Amino acid sequence: MDTGKRISAKSISAEVTGIIGSLLERGLMDGVMALKKSGKGYAYSLLTKGAEMTDVDPLAPYLPTSAANIAAKLSRKGTPKKKIALFVRPCEMRAIVELIKLLQVDEALYFVELDCPGTLPSKYLTEHSIPGSDEFLNSLDKYRDSIRPACSACTDARTDQSDVAIRFLGTGGQLYILGKSEKGSELVKNLFPDAENIEEPVLPDDIVKSRKQEEEKLFQFFDKNVGGLDNLLNTFANCMNCHNCMRVCPICFCRECFFDSTALDFEGEHFVELAARRGDMHLPTDTLLFHIGRMNHMAISCVGCGFCEDACPVEIPLLTVFKRISRDVQALFDYSAGSSRLDEHPLKTFREEELEPR
Numbered sequence: 001m002d003t004g005k006r007i008s009a010k011s012i013s014a015e016v017t018g019i020i021g022s023l024l025e026r027g028l029m030d031g032v033m034a035l036k037k038s039g040k041g042y043a044y045s046l047l048t049k050g051a052e053m054t055d056v057d058p059l060a061p062y063l064p065t066s067a068a069n070i071a072a073k074l075s076r077k078g079t080p081k082k083k084i085a086l087f088v089r090p091c092e093m094r095a096i097v098e099l100i101k102l103l104q105v106d107e108a109l110y111f112v113e114l115d116c117p118g119t120l121p122s123k124y125l126t127e128h129s130i131p132g133s134d135e136f137l138n139s140l141d142k143y144r145d146s147i148r149p150a151c152s153a154c155t156d157a158r159t160d161q162s163d164v165a166i167r168f169l170g171t172g173g174q175l176y177i178l179g180k181s182e183k184g185s186e187l188v189k190n191l192f193p194d195a196e197n198i199e200e201p202v203l204p205d206d207i208v209k210s211r212k213q214e215e216e217k218l219f220q221f222f223d224k225n226v227g228g229l230d231n232l233l234n235t236f237a238n239c240m241n242c243h244n245c246m247r248v249c250p251i252c253f254c255r256e257c258f259f260d261s262t263a264l265d266f267e268g269e270h271f272v273e274l275a276a277r278r279g280d281m282h283l284p285t286d287t288l289l290f291h292i293g294r295m296n297h298m299a300i301s302c303v304g305c306g307f308c309e310d311a312c313p314v315e316i317p318l319l320t321v322f323k324r325i326s327r328d329v330q331a332l333f334d335y336s337a338g339s340s341r342l343d344e345h346p347l348k349t350f351r352e353e354e355l356e357p358r
C-alpha cells in the first residue's frame with residue numbers, strides 16, 4: 001500500500017501537466033523538469049511558473065536525452081538549494097539509481113516516475129513531427145511498429161525507486177499518484193490532503209508478455225549474429241568512431257575519457273610498423289577497443305535504455321549488444337542495474353574472494 005490519490009482522467013497528459021502546475025503554483029517545488037514541445041519534437045525544460053504550462057507534455061513519446069544526464073548536471077556543483085522535481089521514465093529512473101550509487105546524482109532531487117508506453121526514435125523526426133501524448137496513447141497500434149526497439153523490449157517497465165510514481169497503464173482511464181519514499185509521500189499528501197492508502201495497480205499481462213517476447217527476439221538475434229569474435233568484428237565493421245553512443249549513455253559519466261585523450265596517439269612510423277606486422281591495419285586503431293573498453297566499464301550498470309543505439313548514425317544494434325552482455329555480467333554479480341538504491345554496486349565493492357576460476 002502507498003499513500004496516494006486516484007483520479008478519473010479524461011486526458012492523462014492534462015492531469016499530469018496540472019500536477020506540475022500545482023507543484024509550482026503552491027510553492028511545493030521551485031523547479032520541475034518535464035518535456036515541452038520544441039520544434040518537431042520535445043525537449044526537457046526546467047519549468048518555474050505554474051501558470052505557464054503551454055506546450056508542456058510530460059508523457060510525450062520522445063526523449064531527447066536521458067533525464068539521468070540532466071539529474072547529474074543539476075547535482076554537479078553540490079546539493080541544489082532549491083526544490084527540484086524531475087518527471088522521468090522508468091529506464092531513466094534506473095539510470096538515476098545507478099548514478100546515485102556512483103555519487104553522480106544527489107538524492108535531494110525529487111524523482112517522479114511516469115508509466116511509459118514507449119517512445120519514438122530520433123530518426124522518426126527526420127520525416128515526421130512527434131505526436132502529442134494524447135494522440136499517441138489513443139492510437140498505440142498505429143505507432144507500435146515505429147517505437148524504439150528498447151521500448152518494445154522494455155521488461156523492467158516500472159521501478160519502486162522514485163519518490164512519486166504516476167501509473168495509468170491498464171487502469172481504464174484512472175490515474176494513480178503514489179508516494180514511494182518518505183519525502184514523496186509527504187509531497188503527495190501536500191498535493192492531495194485527501195490522499196489515502198491505496199494499492200498500486202499491476203501492469204497488464206499483455207504488456208509484460210509482449211515485451212518479454214521482443215526481448216527474447218533481441219537475444220536470439222545476438223546469439224545468431226553478434227556473439228563470437230567474427231560476428232562481433234562484423235557488427236562494428238562500419239563504426240565511424242564518432243563516440244555518439246558514449247556521449248548519450250547516462251552511465252558513461254567520466255568527464256575525461258581515455259578514448260578522448262591522446263593516449264592512443266603515436267608517430268606515423270609507429271602505425272606503419274604495427275600495420276606491417278599484419279600486412280594492413282584498420283584505422284583509426286581504437287574503434288573496437290573503444291567498444292570493448294566501454295562495455296567493460298558500464299555493462300554492470302547498463303539499464304537497456306537504448307539511447308546509444310538511437311544516436312548511432314550507422315545503425316549498429318548497440319541496444320542488442322549491451323542488453324545481452326549486461327544481462328550476463330549483471331547475473332554474474334547477482335546484480336540488477338537500477339532496481340534498488342540499497343544493493344551494493346559491484347564496481348564499488350571489494351571482495352577478497354570473487355570470480356574464482358572454476
Ligand code: SF4
Nearest residue numbers: 090091116118151154
Ligand atoms: S526503454 Fe522505452 S518504454 Fe522503457 S522506460 Fe525507457 S522510454 Fe519507456
Ligand code: SF4
Nearest residue numbers: 249302303305306308
Ligand atoms: S549502453 Fe546504451 S542501453 Fe546501456 S545504459 Fe548506455 S545508452 Fe542505455
Ligand code: SF4
Nearest residue numbers: 239240242243245312
Ligand atoms: S555511435 Fe555508432 S558509429 Fe558512433 S562510435 Fe558508437 S557505434 Fe560507432
